[in-house]
Amino acid sequence: MIWRCEKGHEGEAAVKSRTINKTGCPYCSHNKVLAGFNDLATLLPDIAAEWSDRNYPLLPTQVTVFVNRKAWWKCKDCGREWNTLISNRYVCDHFCRYWLDNSICCFGRKSRCLYGRFPS
Incomplete structure (x- = not known):
């Protein structure tokens, strides 16, 4: 029906x-993607801008922000790439894996991510 x-x-x-x-x-x-309504590019354009070309042919208009699927990301500040769940980017929208591994978040933006709010 x-x-x-x-x-x-x-x-x-x-x-x-x-x-x-x-x-x-x-x-x-x-649960389903509708481009222009609930896709990553529409809901979180800043995060979608870090979508890596390594994900091609998958595009940020073809996934939701809550999907438990890994994708490649390219930090707009340092250029490094990392692979993480798309849903993780929703939780902390500006995590660069390189900077996280070195105990800092990209260029002092700690207030925008969980790491900065809840340091270990």
Whole structure:
């Protein structure tokens, strides 16, 4: 059966899935990507700007911010690349793996990341 959520998104789901399991809209719940609505490039453009070309053909418009999938990132400040879960970038949007490994976050932006808020 085809359903339409309150925001106008349409999706196909069994009646049991929507009524008993309460799955809701797959786009509003971030289970499916809808470019221009819930994709990484739309919701977090600063993080999407650090998306590495090594991920090609996958693009930041094809993933949600909550997906537990690894991707390559290129620090816009130091140029180093690292691989981490896309959802980790949502938790701390400006983590450069190189600087984290050396006990500092990129160029003093500690207030924008969990490392800076909760140092070990």
